[in-house]
Amino acid sequence: MKKDIKLLLAHIEKKLLRKLNERPSQETLDKLALLAGFQDWESFQKEIHEKREEE
DSSP: OHHHHHHHHHHHHHHHHHHHSSOOOHHHHHHHHHHTTOSSHHHHHHHHHHHHHHO
16 A cells, blocks of 8 residues: 555656646645655655665
8 A cells, every 4th residue: 555655646746747847846745745644755755765775
């Protein structure tokens, strides 16, 4: 389930980037990270990158 949430958030970020043609604000990214159960976007990204390195 955690992997599914990560994929969903990655997909949402890509869509936002395409539609806005710019990176979402830090506040928006933090809110998305909260949906995945993280405190902020930075901790979410750290977790994703650590998991990729393990695989």
